[in-house]
Amino acid sequence: MPSATAPPDTGSAGCVLDRDGMGALVRELRARGRTVIGPTVRDGAIVLAELESAEELPYGWGVELEGGHYRLRRRADAAAFAHSAGPQSWKNFLHPERVRQWTADRGPDGELTVRAEPPAAASFAFLGVRPCDLRAIQIQDRVMIGGPHRDDAYRERRTGAFLVVVECTEPGATCFCVSMGTGPAAQPGYDLALTEVLDETGHRFWARAGTARGAEVLDSLPRRPADEATQDRARRGVAEAAGRMGRTMPPVDLRDLLADTLEARRWDDVAARCLTCGNCTMACPTCFCTTSEDITDLTGDHAERWRRWESCYDLDFTHLPGGSVRTSARSRYRQWLTHKLGTWWDQFDSSGCVGCGRCIVWCPVAIDITEEAHALHQESLADRAGAADGAP
Amino acid sequence: MPEAHRPRLGVFKFASCDGCQLTLLDCEDELLPLAGEVEIAHFLEASGDVRPGPYDLSLVEGSVSTPEHLERVRRIRADSRHLVTIGACATAGGVQALRNAADAAEFRAVVYAAPEYIDSLATSTPISAHVPVDFELRGCPIDRGQLLEVITAFLAGRRPDIPNHSVCFACKRRGTVCLPVAHGTPCLGPVTHAGCGALCPAYGRGCYGCFGPSASTNMPAMIPLLRTEGMADEDVRRLLHTFNVRDFAAIEPAGEPAAGEGG
Structure with a gap:
């Protein structure tokens, strides 16, 4: 099982984005024609919805979770990603609740014409994918396009999606990714991985690219080289998160x-x-x-x-x-x-x-x-x- | 090619508010095409041009509530190839079934100035309690899309796609944040039949069960949840005992304060 706490080696120390850099990331992804989906506050929850700007991220919001219980809570800090899983997941976009597959028409002469639904062009960027949810996407990949029966429309949406993982530093009381080996650190499969850091030196994101297209986006953003302090703080935040899981699975197969x-x-x-x-x-x-x-x-x-x-x-x-x-x-x-x-x-x-x-x-x-x-x-x-x- | 026989549609009313048959008139975009596909032979709310049966499809609204209804429902059944009941009154007896577990004579005396002129049965019962029905469409009122689905399915000779699961399915599919979980709002969604598209929760109001129970309910688990969300026993009883009182009362656990009396 891959380590749940060590960030993968991306071959570089990455860089640091500040809050303006996050704004630039959303602008850049949109400028590249992508529909940016990310967390935002709506109807008393942090939902996943299209973001027009990074200012729509849930800065300063956290969540209180228990069985059958979800409440938004104001945080003392301005963290954007200090919340765990909300009411939806990325499957709402990759595997939508209702999809047309084909249409059939009978002409005046009784002849039938059947047309397969052409896959809708989709170019998503998912901002704020938690490591557990990255694994969930990969699990659905196996189901939808990893076997003998493949879903072309899913493949279209999936291969077009740019994934920005944000490592988990604030697990909820109902989280148990450590037991399942899926988090809180990012595992491979992302285009970009971010780790949010808030301390006396400021609010920033340690960013690493996982793919060439991720590196290309990162290179276009206002950024600075990753300093040791930010990296240490980020790694410590993720390692500490691993020790704060609210739930466990029994330690058996x-x-x-x-x-x-x-x-x-x-x-x-x-x-x-x-x-x-x-x-x-x-x-x-x-x-x-x-x-x-x-x-x-x-x-x-x-x-x-x-x-x-x-x-x-x-x-x-x-x-x-x-x-x-x-x-x-x-x-x-x-x-x-x-x-x-x-x-x-x-x-x-x-x-x-x-x-x-x-x-x-x-x-x-x-x-x-x-x-x-x-x-x-x-x-x-x-x-x-x-x-x-x-x-x- | 000789003109094909157009199926004959009848719409009939028993004890009801007319809201469900009004749903048919509300099908604005589809009404003219529908009138082209079927012969609307009996639909008093739309036309005084009443033609005798037999009818290929009869939509029946309302509950059986008077002695006259007892005879009339059999006549309509005999005149109908397919009989579909529409709405909570026709499928569950409606809000007027509150009298089933109460003193109907007392109700009559309270409501009417001259109760001696009122000839009603002691109970309000669904159409299916009297004659076989081919399909029951739920809701108070019914959903326009579901009504069209039932009619088009009938025209195509296929089974209507009317899921029997809970309103929660619709909320999740629609992306509505769960009211009980995120707000502590009492909601009958987990035990209520889908079909409305989870309309109330989408506007921040808990489901009040106007489509009646879903096919798979667990009332012994649902009722304590409503209490946890702050409802008093009396409020729980009122929530369950409205438009589908007969159907909810039938699945309430014995000994629950919610069970038993109607009003």
């Missing part, structure tokens, strides 16, 4: 744990609390399931196929002739968790969880993936101890 606990009593316990509302799956940055939607117009001569987000909590998700396969909340929660932590490995050679904590925060009844994993672990230990004691 989660894939084995889930495979061994399919009949655990804990599933009944969590099913009694689960609303089956589907929020966890839609807030999750890696959940990718979709369903097809066929629409016709009133004449019946025009039809369209759309793909939209679907969730394993939806009864219709497993609807077959005869009804739904997973009718109980128990079976649906178990499907989600075993896939996320266990069978994702069998399917895609990785975990489906990056430790961002969104499913914990945005669950209205505060069901906590780490608490459930710990409970399954404890139940399995207790059962094993009981078996060793010869108990029934």
